[in-house]
Amino acid sequence: xxxxxxxxxxxxxxxxALARDARLVIPAKSDGLVQFDIWELRKEVELQVxxxxxxxxxxxxxxxxTYLRFEYAMAAPEExxxxxxxxxxxxxxxxxxxxxxxxxxIPHETIQLESLNExxxxxxxxxxxxDVRGFVQMDRVFGGYGGFxxxxxxxxxxxxxxxxxxxxxxxxxxxxxxxxxGSPAGQEGVDALLTEVGGGFVVEVLTxxxxxxxAAAVSAGFxxxxxxxxxxxxxxxxxxxxxxxxSPFTLEGIRENLRANFADDRWHDLCLRCISCGTCTYVCxxxxxxxxxxxxxxTEGERYRTWDNCFNPQYTEETSGHNPRAHxxxxxxxxFSHKFWYYPEKYESLLCSGCGRCIMHxxxxxxxxxxxxxxxxxxxxxxxxxxxxxxxxxxxSATSPVADQSASxxxxxx
Ligand code: SF4
Ligand code: SF4
Numbered sequence: 383x384x385x386x387x388x389x390x391x392x393x394x395x396x397x398x399a400l401a402r403d404a405r406l407v408i409p410a411k412s413d414g415l416v417q418f419d420i421w422e423l424r425k426e427v428e429l430q431v432x433x434x435x436x437x438x439x440x441x442x443x444x445x446x447x448t449y450l451r452f453e454y455a456m457a458a459p460e461e462x463x464x465x466x467x468x469x470x471x472x473x474x475x476x477x478x479x480x481x482x483x484x485x486x487x488i489p490h491e492t493i494q495l496e497s498l499n500e501x502x503x504x505x506x507x508x509x510x511x512x513d514v515r516g517f518v519q520m521d522r523v524f525g526g527y528g529g530f531x532x533x534x535x536x537x538x539x540x541x542x543x544x545x546x547x548x549x550x551x552x553x554x555x556x557x558x559x560x561x562x563x564g565s566p567a568g569q570e571g572v573d574a575l576l577t578e579v580g581g582g583f584v585v586e587v588l589t590x591x592x593x594x595x596x597a598a599a600v601s602a603g604f605x606x607x608x609x610x611x612x613x614x615x616x617x618x619x620x621x622x623x624x625x626x627x628x629s630p631f632t633l634e635g636i637r638e639n640l641r642a643n644f645a646d647d648r649w650h651d652l653c654l655r656c657i658s659c660g661t662c663t664y665v666c667x668x669x670x671x672x673x674x675x676x677x678x679x680x681t682e683g684e685r686y687r688t689w690d691n692c693f694n695p696q697y698t699e700e701t702s703g704h705n706p707r708a709h710x711x712x713x714x715x716x717x718f719s720h721k722f723w724y725y726p727e728k729y730e731s732l733l734c735s736g737c738g739r740c741i742m743h744x745x746x747x748x749x750x751x752x753x754x755x756x757x758x759x760x761x762x763x764x765x766x767x768x769x770x771x772x773x774x775x776x777x778x779s780a781t782s783p784v785a786d787q788s789a790s791x792x793x794x795x796x
Contacts, residue, residue: 383593386585386605387612388576393583397421397507399599404544405504407441409434418506427508429578432554433737437516437667438509442539443524443689445664449535450685451496456489501538505595507546511568511575512559514545515735516667518571522729523670544595549577551619553627556738558751561630564735566623577616584608584616630751631758633722633732640723642761644715652753653714655746660691662740662748663717668733671697692716718753 388396400406406421409428416431418438428434517540524536550557550566559565569575573592576583585605587593599605608616643649663669673690676683690697693713699705707713725733734750741749 383587383589385608385613386587386596386600387582387608388585388599388605389582392604393427395602395604396599397427398423399602399604400505400507400546400595402598403503404595405502407438407504407506409508418509421507429508429548432550432552432557433510433513433739433742435739435743436665437513437737437739438506439513439516439520439667441504441506442517442543443520443536443670443672446686446688447535448684448686449498451498452683452685453494454681455492455494457492458489499535499538501542503542504539505544505546509545509547510550510737511547511566511570511572512557512564512735512737513667514547514571515559515564515568516737517545519668519725519731519733519735520670521571522731544573544591545571546574546576546592546595547572548583549575549616549620549623551578551623553623554738554742555628556741557627557736558630558738559736560624560627562633562732562734562736565620566627567620577619579612579615579619582612584612627736631754633758635760636754636758637723637726639758639760640719643757644719646757646761648756649715650711652748652756653711656693656710656714656748657746658693658695658710658713659745660693661743661745662750663691663693664689665739665743667735667737667739692720715757718750718757722754722758 397406397408401421407418408421408425409416409431410419410421410425411428411431412419416428416434417436418434418441419425421427520536521540524531524533524540526532553559553566557566559568564570567575567577569586569588573587573589574596575586575588577586585596585608587596596605663671669689669691671690671692672687674685674687676685692698692707693710695705695708695710695713697713698707707716721733725731741747741751
């Protein structure tokens with residue numbers, strides 16, 4: 383598809399053109415924080431700060447959404463053919479007051495349902511390639527095994543969304559996208575990619591959706607064909623950016639190693655600092671777990687879903703009171719195993735795009751790279767690891783919160 387050039391001074395005009403046909407969502411600074419928000423005139427897009435605090439996932443998968451309203455009512459007893467109510471008067475047997483063929487009518491409860499699914503056309507502009515990969519990773523789950531678990535809420539919004547990403551020129555020390563198969567200029571799931579060069583942006587239009595979103599800007603002349611020198615500069619920017627990203631751990635054998643380390647006591651040591659706040663899951667572009675609740679006031683109610691997080695002690699608690707992840711170490715292990723073992727086993731892809739947000743925002747400075755360096759490495763030698771020998775494992779299971787399960791009882795993907 384086409385490669386265009388956008389002069390820096392034309393950026394506001396491009397945003398205005400994009401907002402004419404769709405809801406436009408941009409990273410913007412407010413009270414010192416960069417957050418994705420709806421664009422309006424004179425609101426400036428913030429592209430110098432690399433990552434918004436939250437990923438843009440909430441614009442497709444909201445933190446809280448009501449998707450059903452319901453109302454209970456009592457239906458009046460139906461009238462019988464002879465005009466009687468069908469309900470026998472007090473003290474009179476039904477056979478004496480109504481024809482034998484009429485079934486006795488009884489008051490009964492009815493329910494009215496209204497389903498809600500708002501999916502306005504929208505363009506998310508200024509997100510990063512790792513944010514886009516977060517959507518691609520969630521698509522596999524909400525698309526659900528060829529449609530079996532197809533999620534209409536997520537998919538309607540995803541279908542209505544166009545993603546115009548910006549190459550990361552200056553990755554942060556916490557970024558590790560290249561270690562998990564991505565890149566500061568990654569194109570997976572991206573509808574158009576903008577790379578900042580001298581005087582403006584090289585715009586690579588990558589999909590029909592991207593082309594449609596930018597059509598008005600092309601006709602208005604805000605986007606011209608990119609020159610060879612501009613394209614070559616974009617390539618240099620991308621190569622230089624990739625070289626700045628660390629590769630803090632290796633993926634080689636990581637699934638097998640996590641399996642082998644399943645009952646290792648180091649999970650317990652690593653999770654000691656964790657306060658189970660769930661921040662790492664809420665800021666993550668691909669954590670997708672949710673909870674469903676009903677709220678009912680007298681006869682009217684709503685059903686809504688909210689983000690959940692696997693650090694919550696009640697996350698896997700069963701109605702019986704049994705909790706297969708009763709200890710913090712079990713829950714901590716689940717987060718990393720889900721991303722690098724259970725999900726990959728199902729989808730042949732990781733559930734992490736290396737954005738580093740969980741590292742930046744964890745209040746106790748738990749670093750996913752460090753956890754994977756330790757627990758994603760080959761299992762410890764017998765003398766070092768609790769799970770290495772059957773006897774020590776059995777002996778320790780009474781006290782070790784991680785050694786009281788086997789990989790098969792833990793279950794697979796949460
Ligand atoms: S696990 Fe951490 S680094 Fe990976 S995508 Fe989520 S927030 Fe980003
Ligand atoms: S952000 Fe840090 S402290 Fe909070 S749940 Fe995640 S790992 Fe634990």
